[in-house]
Amino acid sequence: MIELISPTRCIECNLCVKVCPTNVFDEVRGGVPVIARQEDCQTCYQCEIHCPVDAMYVAPEAEVSVAVDxxxxxxxxxxxxxxxxxxxxxxxxxxxxxxxxxxxxxxxRG
Amino acid sequence: MLWTSFRFGALRKVVAAMGDGIALVGNPQLDEALELTADVLVIGGGPAGAWAAWSAASRGARVVLVDKGYLGSSGAAASGGMTIWHSEPDADSRERAKENRRKVDGLLSDLGWMDRVLEQTYQNVQRIEQFGYPFPADAEGNVQRRSLQGPEYLRTMRRVVKDAKVTVLDQSPALELLLDYDGTVAGARGVQRQENRFWTVRAGAVVIATGGCAFLSKSLGCNVLTGDGALMAAEAGSSLSGMEFSNHYAPSLPFASVTKGLMLGWATYSREDGTVIAGRGRGPGGNALGAALLEGPVYAVLDKADPEFQKLMRTAQPNFFVPFDRSGIDPFTQRFPLKLRLEGTVRGTGGIRIAGPNCETSVPGLYAAGDAASREVIAGGVSGGGALNAAWSMSSGFWSGAGAADYAASLGARAHTRSVLGVGRAGLRPVPYGATAGGAGEIVARVQEEVFPYDRNMFRTGPKLAGSLDRLHALWPQALAQQPSSLRELVRAREAAAMVAHARWMYASALERTESRGMHVRLDYPHLDPGQQHRLISSGLDHIWVRPETLSLGRRVREIKRELVAA
Structure with missing residues (x-):
């Protein structure tokens, strides 16, 4: 699941808000988007590959949230x-x- | 009463506030609804929807495409990679492509449709190259157009669709179809979930390309695929076909979402104690992994790939390796555990019944494409995913878009002046049946309890199917009684209802097919019964019925002759 939006890398373009197929993020006026509905994340990695500044990290764990550094x-x-x-x-x-x-x-060889 | 008479008037506002009686319409917390007209409305922004939109726009139609998520990232294809069921145009190659399929598909496919799809796919793959998708070239410099990487493919299709002047509404899940008083489909209604409002698109024709139903199993990219389109089509009077072919499972690490089977072709499987399990076959009977998992944990290691080949595997499917790399597992040397995630009709073959060559449904004005539609005409009872579905989505999308554009043109100006009525029910127009309405989450959990277990859905028996079906039928009134109190809950309620409906069509059809054919395995009827070489049509919501559809006699005779010759 999505675990990180780096506040130091994020340029607040909100592309992740737009592209997330399951609408996990909320835009924040004048700030970094928030992971508002992490439980809806389907671990498809789309936000991460669309992020132009590599500010996002999707952990491979699809069922549980894990701590990342x-x-x-x-x-x-x-x-x-x-x-x-x-x-x-x-x-x-x-x-x-x-x-x-x-x-x-x-x-x-199947 | 003509629609035009109150089109811009106060009366219309009153009618809209009554909203054909749907939940939340007129709620003062919401912004004013977005209202658009189009010649063709495409619901769904995966490959099939993108092709439908492009194809309709190329014929001069004004097109609106809505997607629950985002055209470019939504769906099974966008997050994966896929081979393409593809052949060179010469007769020998075409025959080979068909014969290879006929050996495994349960003999429910149609040779004429297979020819059409192979030809259309051949043409569209060349278009994809012209659109700018960078295909690889082999050592001799020959371009290899046999596979597509999902993110690049869908990014390309988004650009092409936008360039064709299609109006794209992202984050806009559809809720229901609008019908005119003749029962012809005339548009749809949904929500713009990031704009806090409803949308209505009045259209001359509608293409449903919402994908299959994977029951929120977290299979890669599939949680947007909850069968919404089939629910809407059924409410409008459409039937389904092949819903017994709906139990494809795909392997993944138990904790991860990536469900890709290709690389496991180089795996050795073992049990907890390290004893090796004989190879997992593909296609019918290819459930060795499921059978082993019923007995205990199963592990794999990709020890049949040498280091040179390992590099090729990584550049072929980078996504397969992401969960391994991120959890510190070297899949080539370390044993890793596996589970199977249900992919339902996504890699199954059942879906909305196709009634004509342009992927018309039986409801006038309504078309179906991609995984939302039945793929039996080319895939019979087994798809295996990628290859067949990739070819089908670009072909059926192309045809449905063109068919819808021509149909809309035939209506002329009348298309947008018709009086229309929304026909969505469960979750939209709550029916107080006296049932205790659990939330959508509870309904989904109860559906999953019936459809996830391998010993219920992968290996089927009459008694277990009947037991599940009873409980699922009892769940339907609860789906009808849901009373969502926000737009988010409204979308969830519709998804839950669609999953209940799918599970019932699936198991009602599976109960009817008293044999094993394609991916449908009945432990109590383990053999193929030549007397059941027919498709099963299912329909209805409050009451579900299933009936056989005989393949045309002439075609059957031709096919039997071919099989005899081949044998």
């Missing part, structure tokens, strides 16, 4: 890691260009 996430490279892998963000080549599914399925 921003500094540890930065140190381990996990903050923004998925967005990097799909090649979104300035100066990156989009990941679908390197989609190797056609090579993987060739060897699929």
């Amino acid at each position: 921003e500094n540890e996430l930065i140190a381990s490279g996990l903050l923004g890691s998925y967005r990097k892998e799909i090649g979104w963000g300035k100066g990156r080549e989009r990941g679908s260009k390197f989609d190797t599914t056609y090579l993987v399925t060739r060897q699929f």
Whole structure:
């Protein structure tokens, strides 16, 4: 579930409020959006990959909320890691260009 | 009384305040409703809805697309990655693509529809490339158009739809269809949940592309898929088909949401004590994992992939590895536990019954596309997800959008001057049946108790199906009696009602099919019965009925001959 909107990184663009498929966030006038309905989070990672400044972290735990530490996430490279892998963000080549599914399925053994 | 006579008048406000009697309309806490007209209204912003909107707009229609969440991030496709059921246009490739499917699909598909979908998919995949989606190229420089990565695909489709001048309303779940007095669909009503108001779109035709129903199982990206569109269609008089093919489960880490099976092709499975479980098959009978889970915990490790291949796996499906990387599990060397999440009709094949080549439903003015529609015509009783559904969504979306645009054009100006009535019931127009109305949350929990267990839904038996069905029927009056007191509760109430309805259509159909075919496995009828090579149509809400729909005789004879030749 969504666990972090970094107040130091967030630029208050509210894109996460707009794109969240389950409407988890509320806009705050003149401030950082809030995680208003965490229990509705479906752990789809969409807010995180749309965030232009890697301010958000979706923990893999879909059923329970877990504590996260921003500094540890930065140190381990996990903050923004998925967005990097799909090649979104300035100066990156989009990941679908390197989609190797056609090579993987060739060897699929089911 | 003509709509135009009070279109801008005070009388209309009075009527709107009465709101055809729906909950919360006229509530002073809400902002004034948004009212729009369109030639075509598309409900749902996954691939099918995006294609429908683009296709209708390309034919000159004025299009409004509404999505519960956001066109670009909503639904099963946006958060995943998928292969495409795709073949080169030569006759041999096409035959092979069909034959491979016919071996597993339970012989309920239709060769003519399969041909159409393969051709339309071939064309649309080329369009996707023209839209700017970056497909990979192989070592020889040949572009490989066999798979799509969800976030990039849907981001591309959002841009294309917006460029086609479609009016997009995000965060705007639909609640009910509007019908004119002839019973023709003439628009829909819903809420803009971030604007604190209702919306009404009066339209010449409506395409339902709201996806399947995954019962809030937290399967990746699927919690927006609560079957809302099928509920609305049923209220308008549409029937469903193939609802017994609704029990697809997908593997995930027990705590995580990512439900992707492809990489498990390189897994060794074991029990708690480390003894190895024989490989999990796919398709019919591919429930070895479920059977093992009924006996105890199951673990996997992707130890059949060498380090070179591991790299290919990561670039193929980056999302598969996210929960592993974030919880510190190396899936190639460490055993990890698995569970199965129900994906219902998302990776099932049942849905709103298709009644014509443009994905018309049996209700005039109403079209269905993508996972909201039955995919039996191409997938029979097994889809497995991705490949077939990806091809179906871009094909059915394309056809339904075009069909809806032409239908709307045939109505001309009349389309927006019709008197209309909302036909939504459960949660919208509460019926005091005397039932204790639990909240939507309680209703959902009780549906999940009936549809999640592997020994009820994956492995089915007559007595258990009948027991579940009795309890689910008893839940329906509670769904009708819900009295939501906010827009959020209203949306929840409709979702809960849609899930009760789905569970009842599913189990009523599953009880009727006294054989095992496709993904529908009956322990008490373990074999395929050639006498039941028909589809099952289900319909109704207060009373549910199921009847067989015979495949046309000529087609059956042709098919039987083909099967004989193939054997």
